[in-house]
Amino acid sequence: MKRTYDLSELEWTVAGWHPNWWKWGGAPDVGPVAAKVPGSVQQALRQAGIVPDWNVGLDSRLCEWVESRDWRFEAELPSEWTRLAKSAAKQAPPAAVAAEGLATRAVLRCEGLDYQGAVLLNGRPVGRFRGSLVPHAFDLTRHLKRAGNRLGIVFTEIPRYLGQIGWTSKMRAWKPRFNYIWDWVARLVQVGIWDDVRLEVRDGGFIESLSLHTDYDYRARQGSVVVAASIAGDETQAVEVIVAGREGEVHRQAFAAQPDFACRVEGLKVEPWQPNSNGEQRLYAVRVRLRSADGAAIDEEARTVGFRQIVWGTCEGAAPDAEPWICAINGAPTFLQGFNWSPIRPNFADVTEQDYRVRLQAYRDMGCNLLRVWGGSFLEKECFYRLCDEMGLLVWQEFPLSSSGLDNRPPDDADTIRELRAIAGSYIRRRQHHPSLLMWSGGNELEGYTRGRKRPGYLKPVDLAYPTIAALAEVARELDPTRRFIPASPSGPRFSATAEEFGKGVHHEVHGPWNMAGPLEDWFRYFDADDALFRSETGFPGASAADLLREYGGEMAWPGNADNPFWRHTGGWWIQWDDYLREGGDAGDLDAYVRWSQARQATALSYAARACKRRFPRCGGFMMWMGHDCWPCPVNNSVIDFLGRPKPAAAALAEVFRSAPGGDGRKQ
Numbered sequence: 001m002k003r004t005y006d007l008s009e010l011e012w013t014v015a016g017w018h019p020n021w022w023k024w025g026g027a028p029d030v031g032p033v034a035a036k037v038p039g040s041v042q043q044a045l046r047q048a049g050i051v052p053d054w055n056v057g058l059d060s061r062l063c064e065w066v067e068s069r070d071w072r073f074e075a076e077l078p079s080e081w082t083r084l085a086k087s088a089a090k091q092a093p094p095a096a097v098a099a100e101g102l103a104t105r106a107v108l109r110c111e112g113l114d115y116q117g118a119v120l121l122n123g124r125p126v127g128r129f130r131g132s133l134v135p136h137a138f139d140l141t142r143h144l145k146r147a148g149n150r151l152g153i154v155f156t157e158i159p160r161y162l163g164q165i166g167w168t169s170k171m172r173a174w175k176p177r178f179n180y181i182w183d184w185v186a187r188l189v190q191v192g193i194w195d196d197v198r199l200e201v202r203d204g205g206f207i208e209s210l211s212l213h214t215d216y217d218y219r220a221r222q223g224s225v226v227v228a229a230s231i232a233g234d235e236t237q238a239v240e241v242i243v244a245g246r247e248g249e250v251h252r253q254a255f256a257a258q259p260d261f262a263c264r265v266e267g268l269k270v271e272p273w274q275p276n277s278n279g280e281q282r283l284y285a286v287r288v289r290l291r292s293a294d295g296a297a298i299d300e301e302a303r304t305v306g307f308r309q310i311v312w313g314t315c316e317g318a319a320p321d322a323e324p325w326i327c328a329i330n331g332a333p334t335f336l337q338g339f340n341w342s343p344i345r346p347n348f349a350d351v352t353e354q355d356y357r358v359r360l361q362a363y364r365d366m367g368c369n370l371l372r373v374w375g376g377s378f379l380e381k382e383c384f385y386r387l388c389d390e391m392g393l394l395v396w397q398e399f400p401l402s403s404s405g406l407d408n409r410p411p412d413d414a415d416t417i418r419e420l421r422a423i424a425g426s427y428i429r430r431r432q433h434h435p436s437l438l439m440w441s442g443g444n445e446l447e448g449y450t451r452g453r454k455r456p457g458y459l460k461p462v463d464l465a466y467p468t469i470a471a472l473a474e475v476a477r478e479l480d481p482t483r484r485f486i487p488a489s490p491s492g493p494r495f496s497a498t499a500e501e502f503g504k505g506v507h508h509e510v511h512g513p514w515n516m517a518g519p520l521e522d523w524f525r526y527f528d529a530d531d532a533l534f535r536s537e538t539g540f541p542g543a544s545a546a547d548l549l550r551e552y553g554g555e556m557a558w559p560g561n562a563d564n565p566f567w568r569h570t571g572g573w574w575i576q577w578d579d580y581l582r583e584g585g586d587a588g589d590l591d592a593y594v595r596w597s598q599a600r601q602a603t604a605l606s607y608a609a610r611a612c613k614r615r616f617p618r619c620g621g622f623m624m625w626m627g628h629d630c631w632p633c634p635v636n637n638s639v640i641d642f643l644g645r646p647k648p649a650a651a652a653l654a655e656v657f658r659s660a661p662g663g664d665g666r667k668q
């Protein structure tokens with residue numbers, strides 16, 4: 001069996017040294033200070049008064065030194081967690097361990113460590129880790145003492161720069177890129193334990209790992225579950241799979257145990273999970289239970305699932321070579337509408353489940369049914385997916401590749417492909433049971449040369465001809481065959497849709513525009529003529545509220561032009577200063593600029609969304625970059641500000657989202 005202890009309950013500290021100095025055993029030059037786990041070094045230092053609030057003015061620059069230290073989180077493990085619970089008859093612990101009265105096996109499981117370093121127990125190394133995007137496990141057993149076990153997790157050698165501008169082809173450090181700086185967040189490179197940490201004390205037979213996915217036949221109203229589990233120990237004789245809903249047990253079936261267990265349970269009489277605004281989000285529990293020869297339950301794992309059928313159809317009037325972009329969910333063709341999801345904060349280790357709930361409820365209440373987690377970020381936390389399941393918000397999850405400006409080609413050497421295959425497999429196994437998970441994508445804004453061409457003018461979105469993308473597609477096809485995979489977003493012949501090529505059938509799934517200088521009439525004409533099959537990124541800038549700008553900008557809150565360092569600290573190109581002045585704006589009035597900017601954003605985005613929705617089923621969906629701010633940006637493409645407050649564009653879009661697709665866009 002397996003007993004699990006949550007290490008967030010312990011009293012943690014964090015301390016910092018100049019690189020490698022901690023190995024000498026000397027005192028740290030920063031701390032130790034109290035820390036939370038999960039949690040970032042930056043948040044612990046801020047709470048201790050060592051660094052300022054990085055959201056204010058230009059104070060993020062005063063926090064960049066944190067990246068240059070080595071940091072050690074420490075806590076003492078309670079002795080009762082590691083003592084032997086019972087003697088395992090068939091799988092006795094090593095004699096030296098048994099003599100100490102310790103657990104048969106104690107494994108430290110870390111769901112997210114950002115980014116690399118070492119695990120220590122009682123000052124001795126247990127193992128090393130590298131990579132923020134996959135979980136890590138460490139066997140502590142032979143290092144344990146009877147009592148007084150001190151656990152340390154050390155972070156070292158943070159990559160210097162992975163931010164927005166660079167070369168995708170040179171990316172080799174699998175750490176979230178966005179918090180190195182993007183055009184919607186300043187630099188705050190997180191260091192720390194960003195997800196759950198637990199101690200598993202194992203004895204006898206237990207479930208080492210578990211993954212599962214569901215399928216559904218909407219016409220027959222029957223579901224199926226495919227289960228894959230790794231089972232340790234020879235005590236297990238049978239594996240029981242139990243499916244239960246809110247009315248009670250739906251199905252129970254026993255199978256012979258095998259170390260690499262796999263089964264398919266079919267013919268389940270279950271109700272469908274529906275996306276937001278289409279119906280109810282019916283959820284079920286799948287429990288996988290191990291039983292010994294005498295029928296005793298010896299271990300159990302559970303997952304919450306839903307059953308739904310996704311079928312992709314061709315857009316009306318699409319070119320013969322176009323991919324399908326009409327999503328039918330449980331037999332109902334559905335216009336997909338929503339936002340690109342950015343992390344709630346750059347120090348995402350410190351984001352709570354309540355923070356997620358507040359943001360996701362805002363999208364649900366607006367009428368959204370889809371969020372895209374883009375490739376410059378990470379596999380969102382389990383609670384994000386669980387809440388999306390509950391709220392009917394579909395998730396388009398990308399693997400960790402994104403554009404870089406100087407080149408956008410995926411790295412394609414054998415070692416990198418091998419690493420990316422492992423990351424993709426980990427993503428899939430951990431999240432594929434969620435009904436909210438709609439599809440996988442190879443990454444964000446990845447481009448390469450068309451066949452036989454090697455001049456920049458011939459760049460186009462990547463396809464399956466690229467070895468890296470082909471490898472990711474193979475992993476998705478093998479592990480999650482019921483879900484769609486696309487090479488990247490955008491996909492198809494063109495990155496963006498241009499007015500010059502409207503009507504030629506070359507605008508499939510496209511990105512842009514994100515702004516448009518000049519009168520809004522130009523924007524209206526563009527979307528009136530639009531022929532894109534799916535718009536997965538469209539945006540328009542709108543200022544944050546004046547009180548937010550004064551709170552975080554102080555004396556730099558105004559004027560709002562590119563000469564103001566606070567305004568250009570993130571994305572200075574969103575300011576629209578020339579348009580504001582051309583339309584008679586008062587250069588000395590912050591409040592007037594905010595009203596003008598927010599009204600302009602609301603008009604532009606609602607017009608674009610309505611124009612696309614009116615074209616359904618010639619257009620399958622409309623998504624905006626972006627939903628919410630993770631930084632107090634003076635002006636940005638978000639419709640929810642840093643404090644979680646909606647801009648006027650949110651209400652304007654909600655009116656469109658709540659209307660019926662096609663026709664004249666009248667309300668449902």
